Structure formats: structure tokens, C-alpha cells
Amino acid sequence: MSVVRAEPLSVEAFAPFGDVISAGLRAGSSANQGTATRFDWCAELMNARPGAKANLAVFRSVAKALPFSVELLEHHPFSTQAFVPMVCARFLVCVAPTLADGGADVSGLRAFVCLPGQGVNYRVGVWHHPIIALERDADFVMLAFEDGTTGDCVVRPLAAPMRIDA
Numbered sequence: 001m002s003v004v005r006a007e008p009l010s011v012e013a014f015a016p017f018g019d020v021i022s023a024g025l026r027a028g029s030s031a032n033q034g035t036a037t038r039f040d041w042c043a044e045l046m047n048a049r050p051g052a053k054a055n056l057a058v059f060r061s062v063a064k065a066l067p068f069s070v071e072l073l074e075h076h077p078f079s080t081q082a083f084v085p086m087v088c089a090r091f092l093v094c095v096a097p098t099l100a101d102g103g104a105d106v107s108g109l110r111a112f113v114c115l116p117g118q119g120v121n122y123r124v125g126v127w128h129h130p131i132i133a134l135e136r137d138a139d140f141v142m143l144a145f146e147d148g149t150t151g152d153c154v155v156r157p158l159a160a161p162m163r164i165d166a
Contacts, residue, residue: 002162006066006092006111009118013110017095017126019043021084021119043121047145048078055146059083061091061133066166070094073104073127074155079145083131084119088138093120094129094164103127104156111164127156 007013011020021042031038047054073096085091093112097105104127113134114120122128131140146152 001069001160002106002109003067004070004094004109004111004162004164006113006164006166009093009112009114009120014093014095014112014120016097017110017128018080018123019121021082021121022117043082044080044123045082045121045143045145046080046124048124049145049147049151052079052145052147052152055142055144057142058086059131059140059142061131061138061140063133063136063138064092066092066134066164068092068132068164070109070129070158070162070164072155072157073106073129074153075104075125075127076122076144076153077125078151080121080124081142081144082119082121084141084143085114085116086139086141088116088133088140089135090115091138091140092132092134092164094132095122096127098125098127106158106162109162113166
């Protein structure tokens, strides 16, 4: 079984796959009569289907431990997909580059450990594993553009499982 070592999430390392969502990554501006700081344009949201609507959903992820076995990947060929933690300790994000034929390049699979205060936005078509809560169950806000067809989410099993280690 191939082994991938999880690394801390960083803007630079995650850039080929999407955006890191977090306060303080860019300059903010005063908001709400000075009681808050607003950070705009934290993620590039995209929708490639005119009939798809923004779906803001809540996902509850059951906690798992490392090492973790990745047995499938999914992607959203027409939409970005953002996950922002609501109640969360750490969580695991696994992503893979896309091959010329549109499939996942599992040889390039990377795993990131995300800390409280960090979210992610997958670019259109990026292959990824579903979010995995670490330590304890977690709730996430998810935003994607969906129309209820099979094009919303394409899931592919891996030929062989891959193990993610800490």
C-alpha cells in the first residue's frame, strides 16, 4: 500500500488545488462600526452550468484517526466546492492532480492537516477525498453550485487503497 505523509495546510502548498480560506491571509478592512474586520475575496467561486444554483449545506463529519485509508476520490466537474469549519478541531484534506484524460493522478496524492480557523475551496474539477474530521466529530459549511444531476459529484474508487500517515 502506498503511503502519503500528511503535511500542514499552507496557502502555497494548496495553491494548485484551490484556496485556503482563513482570516488574515490578506489585508482586511474595518466593518460593522469597527466591531469586526472584513476579509474579502477569500476564495474564487466558480459555476460552469447556468442552471445550477448555489447550495449552502452543512456536513457533519464523523471523526477518524490517522493512519487513514483513502479508497476513493471525487470531483465536481462544473463547480468549486468550499468547506468552512463551524465546529471543528483538526481535519484532513486529500487532493490529487488531474491527468490529461481527466482522471485522478493518484501518484501525486497529497494530504493536508487543517487547523481550526482554516477552510478550503477546491477548484473546479480537482480530485479530492471527502473531508475527514480528526480527534472529534466536526460540522462544516459546504458551498457548491448544483443542479441535482450526476455532474454535481463524480466518485471513482482507487485501484488500490492509499494510507495517510501523520
